[in-house]
Amino acid sequence: MKIVGIIIVVAALLSGVSAHYRFTSLIVNGQTTGAYQYVRQNTNYNSPVTDITSTDARCNVGGGTGGNTSTATVAAGSSLGFQMDQAVFHLGPVDIYVRQAPSTAxxxxGSGASWFKVYELGATYSPFTFTSLGKSQFSFNIPSGIPSGEYLVRVEQIALHVPNAPQFYISCAQINLTGGGSASPAKVSIPGAVSATDPGLTVNIYYPVPTNYTVPGPAVFTG
Structure with a gap:
């Protein structure tokens, strides 16, 4: 079993940059919008973020502002999603955080303790596998109870194919939320929502094969 695990890890390493991917388009009520129309374009091509203490963990390298990105108008409770430039190749979870901007998205x-999680996709256990593998679209409902206003919507896929060296594939979209409510979910900072020592990041998914897995970060807010 140890030899099999080593072979799998080596194969994952040899797959290299060709296995990297990006979230390029926002999906609004089932309609896929143009690439980088509402999603901030990063400047590190399709490379992941590996330092979760960096401000790049918010919206990727080059994603600190969105002056060249449009802001989509979305009603509270609507279906949102992200389209990728290719399917997820590396095993790991997907989660989505949102944060109301103090002025415009x-x-x-993205600074400050104001992010909260609205979606996550983890693993199943018979056999153990991450259900994000092979998918190129991820959709969810934006909570109907959160206040109206402009938001950043942050999607993240955490690749765990190299033990103790997770890779974070990140993009941020910009939306103007209408028809919202008055809910006030608990909030976190990014960076800071997860720690490098989090079991969900240090896990070896090859050997011994995990019998359970918890997506790193706070609980999902659904109100």
């Missing part, structure tokens, strides 16, 4: 860098 385009001008905000």
């Amino acid at each position: 385009a001008s905000w860098d």
